[in-house]
Amino acid sequence: MSAEKTEVRAAGNRRARIPAFVKNVRGVKNWKEVADWLAWRGIEDIECITPDQAGVARGKMMPSKKFTSNTSLALPSAVFMTTINGGYPENGHGFIYPEDDGDLKLVPDLSTLSVVPWEDDPTAQVICDLVRRDGSKVEFTPRNVLRRVVDAYKKHGFEPVVAPEIEFYLVNKNPDPDYPLQPPVGRSGRAIAGGSGYSIAGINEFDELIDDIYHFSESQGLEIDTLIHEEGAGQLEINLRHGDPIKLADQVFLFKRTIREAAMKHNIYATFMAKPIQGQPGSAMHIHQSVVERKTGKSIFSNPDGTETDTFRHFIGGMQRHLPNSMAVFAPYVNSYRRLVRNSSVPVNTHWGYDNRTVALRVPYSDPAGRRVENRIPSSDSNPYLSLAASLACGLLGILSKIEPDAPMDKSANSDSIDLPRGLLEAVELFEQDEPLRKLLGNSFVSTYGAIKRAEYETFMEVISAWEREYLLLNV
Incomplete structure (x- = not known):
């Protein structure tokens, strides 16, 4: 058999040994599959993201090797109490801002793993849930509210x-x-x-x-x-x-x-x-x-x-x-x-x-x-x-x-x-x-969300609109 044919057959055997899950466009079952999935695509970076109260993607980016090395991921609880303009609400109406601003643990949902197709470098993303240090769900985070x-x-x-x-x-x-x-x-x-x-x-x-x-x-x-x-x-x-x-x-x-x-x-x-x-x-x-x-x-x-x-x-x-x-x-x-x-x-x-x-x-x-x-x-x-x-x-x-x-x-x-x-x-x-x-x-979600919306309204009230300048400036 020619060297060329031997090379083609060897390549074909390698393709045959590729596990089916590696070719999944979206999601894998466990951490072992994650490593193979990332390696097959040459993924360099991972975006660990989760929606905040506005639906904005928050999270951390890291090298793929760090992601698969059992690294503990966390975000400050304040991330989920932030207004759309980057401020924080005041206490009241059942809401109390946590004094310690402790961390919430990010737990990747591996079924959501996918590539980030608009990035120049090979990048993947995974949506994460939030839990406390004892593993209990965080009631006021959006994905947990829906769950x-x-x-x-x-x-x-x-x-x-x-x-x-x-x-x-x-x-x-x-x-x-x-x-x-x-x-x-x-x-x-x-x-x-x-x-x-x-x-x-x-x-x-x-x-x-x-x-x-x-x-x-x-x-x-x-x-x-x-x-x-x-x-x-x-x-x-x-x-x-x-x-x-x-x-x-x-x-x-x-x-x-x-x-x-x-x-x-x-x-x-x-x-x-x-x-x-x-x-x-x-x-x-x-x-x-x-x-x-x-x-x-x-x-x-x-x-x-x-x-x-x-x-x-x-x-x-x-x-x-x-x-x-x-x-x-x-x-x-x-x-x-x-x-x-x-x-x-x-x-x-x-x-x-x-x-x-x-x-x-x-x-x-x-x-x-x-x-x-x-x-x-x-x-x-x-x-x-x-x-x-x-x-x-x-x-x-x-x-x-x-x-x-x-x-x-x-x-x-x-x-x-x-x-x-x-x-x-x-x-x-x-x-x-x-x-x-x-x-x-969930009580903590309703209180947190209400506090955020009140704070956003107050910042809106600081802005003078074009309508006010047009109709009030020279008429009142």
Whole structure:
């Protein structure tokens, strides 16, 4: 046999010996598999990340050899008490800032291991959970809040299923925040205009950017169901496939990073602000929700004959009762409430209806197995872990308390009176006062989150807006 053929066969044998898990795009089972997975890709650095209360990635980066050497990873507890502008809340309303600012241990969830495709050097990332030194879960961290709600469903023999839809804007770079955001220029050479809902041409304006989003997503094992152009100028929406809430929240968390990085590569910004451009539609994170039996996998929203169950109605009833009290999570910033106005494309009520996009809780037409409730209230600036947790918590409280909904709305509700809090402080007060919701989400989370939102509101009040300068400067 020639030396060339021997070399080819040897190479083929080496390929055959490669374990299947090494080729997993996303996730491994144990630490031994981690080492092989990293080595096969030549990974040099690891990003150990976790979402803070705003959904921002926090964590540590380290060489891959250090990551696999049983290194203990920790973050200060203050990381999860930080405002979006980098400040810290004051004590009060049940919140007490820990004097020692002790460490919380990062525990990598190896099922989330994936590459970071936009980095020049071979880099991987892994999402981490937070535990205390004794191994107990940290109640107020976002991933644990969602897990707490999912575990409550499991305790009653249920399993929630979700499918988020995330809207966002592409805008020109804006290094000076005093200037309004502007839509970017697409491949046509013209600035993008609004009114392009579901326009394929609108998507094609950003073909190369969208290709990068798809490629980056595929490299991380993230599954995009569909991508559309929304009504706003440069506004897009990504729909994700339905599945486990924690896995879907992880995907939204990573998608936000991915989309921002892809946009930066093309010298523009991607923003998930709820209302980034005056006169343009806001951006939402709609959440489709259903519930199945853990043992059988059958929907608890549908009877064997295909009709709606009492549980389905009670889920909607719970959403209607507790949704206004969850607005601090669904609309977490002052800017979020600029999206929630009458006679617009966003519902400002607690109504429900069949295939009615003007109500908060839409029931899309589907077969009995696919019966679900779409929560159309959350904005895209909300933390996906917390929005999913709060939304599912509202529904579970309705199931457990057998709360009956009102009659479905079969007409437009856009011009009805606003049933939701109009501002952040009002929303925080309602959030803290809802005792069943507090119990389900966790007392320390509710207190910590409320304190953060109050502190953010106070810093907003220090800023003088263009509206004040325009109408008050020379008139009052």
